[in-house]
Amino acid sequence: MPKIVAATGNEGVANALRQVTPDVCAAYPITPQTELMQRFSSFVSNGQVQTELVLVESEHSAMSACVGASAAGGRVATATSSQGLALMWEILYIASGLRLPIVMPVVNRSLSAPLNIHCDHSDAMGARDSGWIQIWSENAQEAYDNTIQAFRIAEHLDIRLPVMICYDGFIIGHSISRIEYLEDGEVQNFVGEFRQVNPLLDIEHPLSYGPLILPDYYMEYRKAQDEVASKVSKIVLDVADEFKKLSGRKYGLFETYRLDDADIGIVILNSAAGTTKDVIDEFRDRGIKAGLLKPRLYRPFPYVEMGEALKYLKAICVLDRSDAFGGSFGQMFLDISTSLYPYDKKPLLINKIYGLGGRDYLPEHAEHVLNELIEITRSGKVKAYKEYIGVRE
Amino acid sequence: MKLKGWKEVTPGAVILEAGNAIEFKTGSWRAFKPVWKKEHCIQCLLCWLYCPDMAIKVKDGRRAEFDYDFCKGCGICALECPGKKGIKAIIMVEEEK
Ligand code: SF4
Ligand code: SF4
Numbered sequence: 354m355p356k357i358v359a360a361t362g363n364e365g366v367a368n369a370l371r372q373v374t375p376d377v378c379a380a381y382p383i384t385p386q387t388e389l390m391q392r393f394s395s396f397v398s399n400g401q402v403q404t405e406l407v408l409v410e411s412e413h414s415a416m417s418a419c420v421g422a423s424a425a426g427g428r429v430a431t432a433t434s435s436q437g438l439a440l441m442w443e444i445l446y447i448a449s450g451l452r453l454p455i456v457m458p459v460v461n462r463s464l465s466a467p468l469n470i471h472c473d474h475s476d477a478m479g480a481r482d483s484g485w486i487q488i489w490s491e492n493a494q495e496a497y498d499n500t501i502q503a504f505r506i507a508e509h510l511d512i513r514l515p516v517m518i519c520y521d522g523f524i525i526g527h528s529i530s531r532i533e534y535l536e537d538g539e540v541q542n543f544v545g546e547f548r549q550v551n552p553l554l555d556i557e558h559p560l561s562y563g564p565l566i567l568p569d570y571y572m573e574y575r576k577a578q579d580e581v582a583s584k585v586s587k588i589v590l591d592v593a594d595e596f597k598k599l600s601g602r603k604y605g606l607f608e609t610y611r612l613d614d615a616d617i618g619i620v621i622l623n624s625a626a627g628t629t630k631d632v633i634d635e636f637r638d639r640g641i642k643a644g645l646l647k648p649r650l651y652r653p654f655p656y657v658e659m660g661e662a663l664k665y666l667k668a669i670c671v672l673d674r675s676d677a678f679g680g681s682f683g684q685m686f687l688d689i690s691t692s693l694y695p696y697d698k699k700p701l702l703i704n705k706i707y708g709l710g711g712r713d714y715l716p717e718h719a720e721h722v723l724n725e726l727i728e729i730t731r732s733g734k735v736k737a738y739k740e741y742i743g744v745r746e
Numbered sequence: 747m748k749l750k751g752w753k754e755v756t757p758g759a760v761i762l763e764a765g766n767a768i769e770f771k772t773g774s775w776r777a778f779k780p781v782w783k784k785e786h787c788i789q790c791l792l793c794w795l796y797c798p799d800m801a802i803k804v805k806d807g808r809r810a811e812f813d814y815d816f817c818k819g820c821g822i823c824a825l826e827c828p829g830k831k832g833i834k835a836i837i838m839v840e841e842e843k
Binding site: 450451452453513550551558559560561562563564566569570572573574576577580581 | 749750751752753755756757758759760761762763764
């Protein structure tokens with residue numbers, strides 16, 4: 354029987370980690386860490402989970418310890434946010450390059466400077482090309498569900514790659530909402546036993562991790578890593594199917610909302626998708642064919658599937674809660690543009706940057722964007738391809 | 747030796763067999779070369795202990811010649827060597843060009 358609770362997103366994800374019971378969790382216990390790790394460390398202290406919790410002196414060390422523990426043979430998890438993820442950067446590539454199935458919730462928050470602790474997606478977007486799988490979550494339920502599924506995806510023998518589960522800091526992390534918990538036993542059955550294929554601690558079969566690979570072989574390893582990414586989508590879908598049987602909740606590579614017959618559409622990640630869906634309902638009530646696409650598997654990016662889902666529309670706005678500075682566009686805009694590039698007939702695309710550093714995303718922002726899309730379909734003209742919204746002049 | 751293609755390399759570049767440093771000859775890195783002066787050697791074997799590679803051979807419990815296939819010329823052995831009455835049994839000389 355599922356248990357329904359009122360809990361913060363961080364509490365929910367900490368509970369998912371407790372239910373999975375990783376062998377090792379290495380974490381840096383104070384800022385920029387979140388309440389998630391505080392909750393999890395309480396579980397450890399209270400004997401409610403048998404995980405070896407290693408409290409290290411920085412996020413760089415946290416990820417390094419995770420790399421060691423995972424290579425050694427353990428099921429490993431950690432969590433981070435904002436500057437913490439930025440400090441892990443070097444080791445993120447080592448975790449994915451060594452193909453270590455580490456699971457890490459990332460509570461999305463902005464990057465300094467200016468110093469700010471609130472939600473945006475700059476942290477995870479900065480790590481989008483690090484070889485980690487990224488799964489994004491709209492609300493606390495999705496964050497909880499995705500964390501459980503992440504272990505199965507990461508540890509799948511065809512891939513063995515680390516996974517980040519992204520959800521919005523404060524908006525989801527700190528707010529209390531309804532979460533349906535699975536039973537401990539159900540979660541443990543679902544994730545099963547973990548077996549590291551090449552454990553360093555297997556002293557009968559000594560082996561080496563992290564050798565020097567020079568120009569004669571480096572590209573072969575990189576090509577193999579690029580190739581393994583192509584297997585991820587199918588595994589994500591298979592795990593989602595199995596999870597649906599257990600929980601009744603359906604997941605895919607992305608979620609579409611009233612998109613099938615839409616003329617105009619919004620592509621948006623995480624919690625802001627919820628607000629946008631309400632506004633889309635209002636527009637639909639007025640007879641305007643508006644829809645939404647919310648990516649879930651963001652890395653590897655399902656370019657083909659996204660392109661197929663979006664190519665029929667007349668105009669699309671991609672809303673990014675982060676910006677790629679240097680005259681570029683928001684990161685997701687670049688990915689969506691790429692997924693539509695192969696088609697001769699394709700929607701007009703615009704990019705809005707919103708919600709940086711925790712700036713509220715309000716229904717009127719979605720209305721503003723949808724009205725602009727209506728105008729674009731009418732006139733066939735785009736005023737500005739990229740624009741900040743919710744910003745003072 | 748035929749180089750492997752990307753489909754054949756081990757995931758994560760893990761090396762599955764132990765003890766294969768022997769296939770990787772580090773001797774070509776050397777700019778300075780250690781030379782053993784047997785007459786000053788007290789057979790303490792500190793050089794064997796300190797050598798970071800496998801370049802100091804020991805035979806029947808006694809120090810034998812350098813294995814220059816693996817000596818990278820770091821000079822640690824020469825630094826650590828106590829020698830006899832203060833005269834070192836290992837000296838570093840520049841490799842001939
Ligand atoms: S120079 Fe360095 S590598 Fe060569 S024998 Fe001495 S300690 Fe070993
Ligand atoms: S350290 Fe010097 S004295 Fe000792 S065994 Fe080596 S060469 Fe001989």
